[in-house]
Amino acid sequence: MLDKIGIAKRIAEEVRDGMYINLGIGIPTLVANYIPSTLNVVLQSENGLLGIGPFPKESEVDPDLINAGKQTITMMPGSALFHSAESFAMIRGGHVDLTILGAMEVSEEGDIANWKVPGKMVKGMGGAMDLVASAKNIIVAMQHCSKEGSSKLLKKCSLPITGIRCVKKIVSDLAVLDVLPQGGFRLLERAPGVSVEEIKNATEGKLIIEGEIPEMIF
Amino acid sequence: MFKENTMINKVVFGAEEAMHDITDTATLMLGGFGLSGIPENCIQALLRKGVKELTCISNNAGVDDFGIGLLLKTRQVKKMISSYVGENAEFERQLLSGELEVELIPQGTLAERIRAGGAGIPAFYTPAGVGTEVAEGKEVREYDGKLYLLEQWLRADFAMVKAWKGDTSGNLIYRGTARNFNPMMATAGKITIAEVEELVPVGELDPNHIHTPGIYVHRIFQGSNYEKRIEQRTISK
Numbered sequence: 001m002l003d004k005i006g007i008a009k010r011i012a013e014e015v016r017d018g019m020y021i022n023l024g025i026g027i028p029t030l031v032a033n034y035i036p037s038t039l040n041v042v043l044q045s046e047n048g049l050l051g052i053g054p055f056p057k058e059s060e061v062d063p064d065l066i067n068a069g070k071q072t073i074t075m076m077p078g079s080a081l082f083h084s085a086e087s088f089a090m091i092r093g094g095h096v097d098l099t100i101l102g103a104m105e106v107s108e109e110g111d112i113a114n115w116k117v118p119g120k121m122v123k124g125m126g127g128a129m130d131l132v133a134s135a136k137n138i139i140v141a142m143q144h145c146s147k148e149g150s151s152k153l154l155k156k157c158s159l160p161i162t163g164i165r166c167v168k169k170i171v172s173d174l175a176v177l178d179v180l181p182q183g184g185f186r187l188l189e190r191a192p193g194v195s196v197e198e199i200k201n202a203t204e205g206k207l208i209i210e211g212e213i214p215e216m217i218f
Numbered sequence: 219m220f221k222e223n224t225m226i227n228k229v230v231f232g233a234e235e236a237m238h239d240i241t242d243t244a245t246l247m248l249g250g251f252g253l254s255g256i257p258e259n260c261i262q263a264l265l266r267k268g269v270k271e272l273t274c275i276s277n278n279a280g281v282d283d284f285g286i287g288l289l290l291k292t293r294q295v296k297k298m299i300s301s302y303v304g305e306n307a308e309f310e311r312q313l314l315s316g317e318l319e320v321e322l323i324p325q326g327t328l329a330e331r332i333r334a335g336g337a338g339i340p341a342f343y344t345p346a347g348v349g350t351e352v353a354e355g356k357e358v359r360e361y362d363g364k365l366y367l368l369e370q371w372l373r374a375d376f377a378m379v380k381a382w383k384g385d386t387s388g389n390l391i392y393r394g395t396a397r398n399f400n401p402m403m404a405t406a407g408k409i410t411i412a413e414v415e416e417l418v419p420v421g422e423l424d425p426n427h428i429h430t431p432g433i434y435v436h437r438i439f440q441g442s443n444y445e446k447r448i449e450q451r452t453i454s455k
Contacts (some may be wrong), residue, residue, distance in 0.1 A: 046325065047251040048395045055454040063254060063446035064382075064394030070252040070449040081394060082250070083401040083429075084277070085333040092344065111349075122313075122322070123304035129352060130326030131347035164349035197357025 002173045002191045007141050009034045010171050013218050014139055020044055022091065022131060024101030025069040027141040031100055042076075044096055048087050052077030057218035060089040068127065088127070092134040098168045099135035101128065103142045105157045105166070108205035109214055110167040112140065112178040125162060130162030144172035149205035153177070154187055175199045176216060177207075184208045189216040223418040225387035228438045233263030236411040236437040240376055242269050242297075247332065247377040247403040248276040248286060252449050255396030256285050259413045259441035260378040264289060271296040275332070275374060277325060277399050279303045284447050293317070299372070301325035305449070308407050324352060329402055335371035336405025344369055377407025380441070381430065384414035385421075388435030389428045397429065404434045413441040436437070 002010065004027050011035035013019065022044045023029050032052070035041060043052040045067045052067060052072045053074035060074060075081075090096060105113040112132055116127040132138060145151055153170070170177045176189040184206040187199060196213050230236045237260065246264075246311075250256030264272075265288055272295050274381040279298050280287035289295050290308050297319040303309055311316035323331070334342055343366035347353050357368040379400040382393035390412055392400055404410050417440035 045395065047254075047398050054451040058453055061448070061451060061453070062394060063448050064396040066252060066254050066395055066449075070254070071452040072448060072450065073452070081397060082391075083397050084325070084329040084399050085402050088329050092326055092346070122320075124300060124302035124322045125324055125352075126302040127325035128343075129324035129350060130346040133348060159349050 001194055004030065007171050007173060008116050008190070010176065010216060010218055011139055011141055012036070014169070015039060015041060015098065017041070019097040020050070020095065021047065021098045021100065022096050022135070024099075024128070026102045027104060028100040029067075029069060031075050044087070044090070045073070046087050046091070047083075048082050049075065049079060049080065051076040053079075070073060081116055088130050089194050091127070091130055094134060094136055096135060097137060099131050099138045101131065101138070101140060103140045103152070105142055105154055105159050106167050106170060106179070107154050107157045108179070108185055109183050110165045111157050111161050112163055112167050113157040113161045115162050116160045118160065128162050130164045135166070138169065139169045140167050144174040144199075151202055153203045153205050155205045160203060174202055180208065186210070187213050191216060223420060225385040226432075226433055227386050228388040228432065229386045229417070230437045232439050233259045233411075233413065233441070234266070236260070236401050236439055237263055237376065238266065238270055239409075240267065243271045243273075244269065244375045245273040246275065247374040247407055248274055249379040249398065249400035249403050251277055251395065251398035252283065253280065253285050253447045255380050255392065255398050255400055256280070257378040257380040257411075257413050258444055259290055259439075260411060261285065261288060264294065265292060268292070268294070270294050273297040273299065275299040275372060277301050277328065279306055279309050281305050281449065282308050284445070290318070295364045297321065299323060299328070299329050328372075329399060331369055331372040332399065332406045335373040336402060339371060341368055341370045343367065372406060374403075374407050375409065377403040377410040379410065379412050379430075381414045383416045383418060383423060384412055384435070384438050385418050385423050385432070386430030386438070387420050388412060388438050389423055390414065390430035390432075390435065391423060391427055392429050401430050404430045409436050410434055411436070412438045414438065415441065415444060
């Protein structure tokens, strides 16, 4: 089973040289720490920056430089700053190669729910609906099951959805799965120490298992 | 015509003078993302003036004791139009008790609706929100096999923006990610008020570097006592 760091490390394996990447809040933010330094990639921040750098040293903290999670950051050499309409123009226009975000639920059709839990506090969707409606390649970082043990990989989302038919790949604490265009979760890899049987039991939606499923290596 | 300085002087003494004609029930746009790039002086002046039943268009709603959160505490806000309103307990209380109306809009749609308002485009199609509750009651149209929602422009009685530097004719330059919603909002106010950290005479800003041309700005003043509060101070060791 993978912890949050493990999920972030496994997702970092999906990053390719030359990509522009938008990282969501939470586990996706951690992915930046594990992208191999041999790759040249640029991280986009929806509030108006291409070229997110590491967190600042105490002496470099600048209230005019934050990421989408409102954390203080730095800029890489060669960065570009822009306003919010421009930021979402590059997102909607398909210029961002990879979007990594968290989810509360994903359906076997690739629908994603991650913005609202009715009856509890509604914080808003932020940029998530724009991102999932437009990104060419969406990888979701999530827990396979809720704390109560019910599956979050479902036939249909039970929560209000953020976008339809958009998720391409899921990295959970138990497995790596593709979401097929015709529907269904195709099992690609097992997390260390997790059996196919456990993944079957934890997946409510249609699970497709073809041949031997390797344990992930990274 | 071409005398030495033909530029129009937009300078007012401060936030009070800038909003002397604002009334209850006004629709406001307030720049900023989180607490970065918010018009701190204008928010303080709204508190002092006590105008009520405001509709505030802003990406976020501040925190309990800073930013728009201060206007929520004094119950001056009737409706918030935002994309993300977390991190505010008073906001949550008013929302659940029905004292506050909230319209949540995808962030890119919010930015584009404001841009459209300033650019004279009454509506546009966007993919964000298709198939979700955001799409309820909206026209859906297919282009090249993909579905899009019709969204309308947003405009405001007053837009309040914060810039780093500005000149007396209203040309503005922002700094870092404090730019965010400010440039679009500047274009979409019937009256646009700009507060700047440094106000300079015309001619001092390089025209190549202007982000918001002065045509959009009606009143400008140099703000004071900027706190620039940080929400998440993250440091690398």
